[in-house]
Amino acid sequence: MTANLPRRRxxxxxxxxxxxxxxxxxxxxxxxxxxxxxxxNLSAAKVPFHGAIQAGITTLAQDHMxxxxxxxxxxxxxxxxxxxxxxxxxxxxxxxxxxxAENGAVGGHIQAPPKDxxxxxxxxxxxxxxxxxxxxxxxxxxxxIADQKPEALIDLPLFPxxxxxxxxxNGDLCIQACANDPQVAVHAxxxxxxIGFGKVAVRWSQLGFGRTSSTTRAQTTPRNLFGFxxxxxxxxxxxxxxxxxxxxxxxxxxxxxxxxxxxxxxxxIRMHIEIWDRTSLFEQEQIVxxxxxxxxxLGQTKEFDEPDLNVKGAEAIPVIGExxxxxxxxxxxxxxxxxxxxxxxxxxxxxxxxxLDAGLFFIGFNRDSRKAYVPMQQALSSKxxxxxxxxxxxxxxxxxxxxxxxxxxxxxxxxx
Amino acid sequence: MTANLPRRRxxxxxxxxxxxxxxxxxxxxxxxxxxxxxxxNLSAAKVPFHGAIQAGITTLAQDHMxxxxxxxxxxxxxxxxxxxxxxxxxxxxxxxxxxxAENGAVGGHIQAPPKDxxxxxxxxxxxxxxxxxxxxxxxxxxxxIADQKPEALIDLPLFPxxxxxxxxxNGDLCIQACANDPQVAVHAxxxxxxIGFGKVAVRWSQLGFGRTSSTTRAQTTPRNLFGFxxxxxxxxxxxxxxxxxxxxxxxxxxxxxxxxxxxxxxxxIRMHIEIWDRTSLFEQEQIVxxxxxxxxxLGQTKEFDEPDLNVKGAEAIPVIGExxxxxxxxxxxxxxxxxxxxxxxxxxxxxxxxxLDAGLFFIGFNRDSRKAYVPMQQALSSKxxxxxxxxxxxxxxxxxxxxxxxxxxxxxxxxx
Numbered sequence: 001m002t003a004n005l006p007r008r009r010x011x012x013x014x015x016x017x018x019x020x021x022x023x024x025x026x027x028x029x030x031x032x033x034x035x036x037x038x039x040x041n042l043s044a045a046k047v048p049f050h051g052a053i054q055a056g057i058t059t060l061a062q063d064h065m066x067x068x069x070x071x072x073x074x075x076x077x078x079x080x081x082x083x084x085x086x087x088x089x090x091x092x093x094x095x096x097x098x099x100x101a102e103n104g105a106v107g108g109h110i111q112a113p114p115k116d117x118x119x120x121x122x123x124x125x126x127x128x129x130x131x132x133x134x135x136x137x138x139x140x141x142x143x144x145i146a147d148q149k150p151e152a153l154i155d156l157p158l159f160p161x162x163x164x165x166x167x168x169x170n171g172d173l174c175i176q177a178c179a180n181d182p183q184v185a186v187h188a189x190x191x192x193x194x195i196g197f198g199k200v201a202v203r204w205s206q207l208g209f210g211r212t213s214s215t216t217r218a219q220t221t222p223r224n225l226f227g228f229x230x231x232x233x234x235x236x237x238x239x240x241x242x243x244x245x246x247x248x249x250x251x252x253x254x255x256x257x258x259x260x261x262x263x264x265x266x267x268x269i270r271m272h273i274e275i276w277d278r279t280s281l282f283e284q285e286q287i288v289x290x291x292x293x294x295x296x297x298l299g300q301t302k303e304f305d306e307p308d309l310n311v312k313g314a315e316a317i318p319v320i321g322e323x324x325x326x327x328x329x330x331x332x333x334x335x336x337x338x339x340x341x342x343x344x345x346x347x348x349x350x351x352x353x354x355x356l357d358a359g360l361f362f363i364g365f366n367r368d369s370r371k372a373y374v375p376m377q378q379a380l381s382s383k384x385x386x387x388x389x390x391x392x393x394x395x396x397x398x399x400x401x402x403x404x405x406x407x408x409x410x411x412x413x414x415x416x
Numbered sequence: 417m418t419a420n421l422p423r424r425r426x427x428x429x430x431x432x433x434x435x436x437x438x439x440x441x442x443x444x445x446x447x448x449x450x451x452x453x454x455x456x457n458l459s460a461a462k463v464p465f466h467g468a469i470q471a472g473i474t475t476l477a478q479d480h481m482x483x484x485x486x487x488x489x490x491x492x493x494x495x496x497x498x499x500x501x502x503x504x505x506x507x508x509x510x511x512x513x514x515x516x517a518e519n520g521a522v523g524g525h526i527q528a529p530p531k532d533x534x535x536x537x538x539x540x541x542x543x544x545x546x547x548x549x550x551x552x553x554x555x556x557x558x559x560x561i562a563d564q565k566p567e568a569l570i571d572l573p574l575f576p577x578x579x580x581x582x583x584x585x586n587g588d589l590c591i592q593a594c595a596n597d598p599q600v601a602v603h604a605x606x607x608x609x610x611i612g613f614g615k616v617a618v619r620w621s622q623l624g625f626g627r628t629s630s631t632t633r634a635q636t637t638p639r640n641l642f643g644f645x646x647x648x649x650x651x652x653x654x655x656x657x658x659x660x661x662x663x664x665x666x667x668x669x670x671x672x673x674x675x676x677x678x679x680x681x682x683x684x685i686r687m688h689i690e691i692w693d694r695t696s697l698f699e700q701e702q703i704v705x706x707x708x709x710x711x712x713x714l715g716q717t718k719e720f721d722e723p724d725l726n727v728k729g730a731e732a733i734p735v736i737g738e739x740x741x742x743x744x745x746x747x748x749x750x751x752x753x754x755x756x757x758x759x760x761x762x763x764x765x766x767x768x769x770x771x772l773d774a775g776l777f778f779i780g781f782n783r784d785s786r787k788a789y790v791p792m793q794q795a796l797s798s799k800x801x802x803x804x805x806x807x808x809x810x811x812x813x814x815x816x817x818x819x820x821x822x823x824x825x826x827x828x829x830x831x832x
Contacts, residue, residue: 064625066763068772105643106709110698117693118643118708119761122636167768182598182625183639186763190641190772194693201770207625207763209480209598220538223599225606227521227534277533277610282526292534293522345535347482347602347623348764352583354617356484356606 043180044124049095051403052260053248056129056178057340057365058237061215064182065208065344066189067266067361069135069171069396070200077143081415083199087132087192088409097125100191117194120187128179130188132410133264133398138172148414150254152263152368153399159381159392168268168394171203176264176363182207204394206268208344208361215342221295221303224360225271225345226389228288229295232303233330234341246338246372247365257413260402262365265339265373268346268394271359276389287385289324297326309333323383329376337372339364359390369397459596460540465511467819468676469664472545472594473756473781474653477631480598481624481760482605483682483777485551485587485812486616493559497831499615503548503608504825513541516607533610536603544595546604548826549680549814554588564830566670568679568784569815575797575808584684584810587619592680592779598623620810622684624760624777631758637711637719640776641687641761642805644704645711648719649746650757662754662788663781673829676818678781681755681789684762684810687775692805703801705740713742725749739799745792753788755780775806785813 047055072080090100099105104116139149158164175192177185186207193202212224213231217238224230235242244250251259276284281292289307290297297307299319309327311319320327331338342365347358366372381387401411463471490496506516515521520532555565574580591608593601602623609618628640629647633654640646651658660666667675692700697708705723706713713723715735725743727735736743747754758781763774782788797803817827 068766071770106697106707108697110701111696113694114643114697114700114708116643117641117689119639119641121639121643121709168765183761186625186641186761186774190689190693190774193772194690197690197694202766202772203770205763205766205772207623207765209602209623209625223535223537225533225535225602227530227532227537273533273606274610274613277606278529278613280527281522281524281530284530285526291522292530293537345599345602347621349584349623350484350618350621354487354619356609356618356621358602358606 043127045127046096046125047127047129049092049130049404050406053403054129054131054261054400055095055403056131056176057247057262057342057400058215058243059129059178060127060237061211061213061219061342062127062129062178062180063211064179064185065211065361066177066182066185066205067208067363068175068177068189068193068205069203070173070175070193070196071203072138072142072172072200074199075142077415079199080143081411083196084411084415085409086195088404090191090195091130091188091410094120094188094191095125095128095130097128100195117187117191120184123181123184123187126179126181126184128177128184128188130192131176131178131400133174133176133400134411134414135171135173135396135398137170145414148255148257150258150399152254152370153397154370156265156369156395156397157374159377161381161387161392162395163391163393164395165393168204168206170396171398173200174264174266174396174398182209206266206346206361206394207348208346210345212343212345212360213341215340225273225358226276226284226288228284228290228292229303230343230360231341232290232295233307233326235338242338243340246367247340249367253367257416258399258401259413262367262400263369264398264400265362265364265366265369266394266396266398267362267377267392269360269362270357270391270393272355272389272391273358274355286321287325289320289326298324323385325380325384325386328379328384333379334372334376337366337375339366339372339376365400459543461543462512462541463543463545465508465546465820466822469819470547470677470816471511471819472547472592473663473678473758473816474631474659475545475594476543476653477627477629477635477758478543478545478594478596479627480595480601481627481777482593482598482601482621483624483779484591484593484605484609484621485619486589486591486609486612487619488554488558488588488616490615491558493831495615496559497827499612500827500831501825502611504820506607506611507546507604507826510536510604510607511541511544511546513539513544516611533603533607536600539597539600539603542595542597542600544593544600544604546608547592547594547816549590549592549816550827550830551587551589551812551814553586561830564671564673566665566674566815568670568786569813570786572681572785572811572813573790575793577797577803578808578811580811581809584620584622586812587814589616590680590682590812590814598625622762622777622810623764624762626761628759628761628776629757631756641689641774642692642700642704644700644706644708645719646759646776647757648706648711649723649742651754658754659756662783663756665783669783673832674815674817675829678783678816679785679789680814680816681778681780681782681785682810682812682814683778683793683808685776685778686773686807686809688771688805688807689774690771702737703741705736705742714740739801741796741800741802744795744800749795750788750792753782753791755782755788755792757781781816
């Protein structure tokens, strides 16, 4: 059956062994180092739902994503908590490749609405992960958790050149579904929304068709719609020290319920690909600061050669320009700040003006967005020449609670 | 590497041998019966671009689709013909897994815009097919082909309950890209649009994330977002007599340039899945006329049992209701008319009203839409109870020319 294997996956994995080590190391930041044998079966795999951290952050990046932001419509804390419990049960099942409820699609009472919508009946778990987050607006007066709001969970500032659509921004809650079969991700979100009927409403959602980052060294670096490899310097699951310092919120920093969690920033970045496609290769490489083919930093030869921001060319001009994207976004330029990126390419039809509506749905996890994402985006949005070719049309910020222990539920450290 | 194989594909193929036979039989309708060994490597395969019929119709349905409708902006026939020739070259290359032009992404002059956008550089052909079609509006006075317009290439009538968005309907040209890697499909459309800059503009485009039909007996029947198996009675590539009678335009029927071609109808069908999800299993099965789990016609036990529209239940009421979807759409109810369906599930974010904007992008091929699609849709839109749960938001009709011979170009029988 190897003949049926998509080449992306053939090329995308340096070896299951390395992946295993990576997954184990990732979880190991807060839990055990024991690799889960299930993860060996990468594409169709079941990724464990329970753990010290939520799956879908350092998990081997899946090929597809469906992301939803929800507004809570009930004003009753107990209804919200009941929903979080019900969601957790469904999420445990669906990430195991099961229906949202036992005999959900066809086994219930024939006069009752099915408890599973059925479109994933014949599909495997496909490495589905479901990751929940809580937005700043959840911590208003409705649910008695205003005093639990993390200081770092700010409303993101408006950055220069932002062109945000309020219908594609913010939200009380978010759920990120990632899977190697898009129908599995869409099914999961759709069923969680169905379960929440009357209590939550979809604020916005986004489908991503191809990963734009690798989260372990076992994966090759994918390309974004500018045609460049994206995320070469992304911290990997294997970099447990980097993740500890830059992704996970340690005990004592912020409210207790968030210890072991993180913060998620999403940005819907429309790429004006038609304009980009009419710029020269030279210009493109100058803007990015890397070669397009190999993905090597300018002045280096291989993709994973460390960029040297000090290399000078003719007339002592830096080879990696002063406003090259990789310089502005580098830890060296941001006081060491790093973000774990886990974004996806998207194409949402066309814009009515003769162009495709395509781009990158940025997903970044960091320990404190005020110290990592915000300064990075301030630098990019004010100096990066790439801004001529992109437009930020959506934005959101969520606190990502730690993982759910057996018997627990999404958000139990917050609502306990 | 079998471990990495998505289950959808494991379940989706009864065997490469059967698929091979199917592919051969399909092409055999107008060309040779010799199966192409390339098709054996199904997911990453190269599907031959040249042939008596265009690929992407009876080709083993790929998992992903990107469809674009274009308006022609040039009014010069020779510019349009030059573009069709240039497109053909790029399509030949991309369906072979190559860049849109030789050394396109990084090998050209560094001061020139690249001739390939690069995001598919590391990806295989992924069974990419590119299929072109010509809309009714192409046959106006601009290009000297008004007398070549097929009588059957009508502007589709407005059907009861249609709620069509003009920005998602019609078009001078269409290109359907199908592939087992969505990035490969998106890359192909994007590069064809790039090549056409100034001569064509995107009118609308649609991304489909999961096939909703099987085109050969080697594939299992997939499920649509109502959770039901879709296309069980779809004519398959193996049914060469059915295809001859119902899909391909024979010599002498319509203009000569279209002999061996077909007609394509697209309908963007928004599904109100939230409302559907609150109906009972009984109601859902009555509306469809099949069981949800197995997909058997009511009154039968297995998916592929022939439906018996005459079976009566208690009080002599037909088991398959008078307005059940499968009755209304059956050849038995439509004077024998059949359509080769090749649609895709879609999810385009949300509707701003708390719901997902999801549904089915219907693609149907038939020999004469006036005799197949139109009467079928008249029956469905006026009687089918499923209409309470769907909304047709986009519509288009195209004539699909026959395949391109070696050395020819897209549309050469029309523009010769």
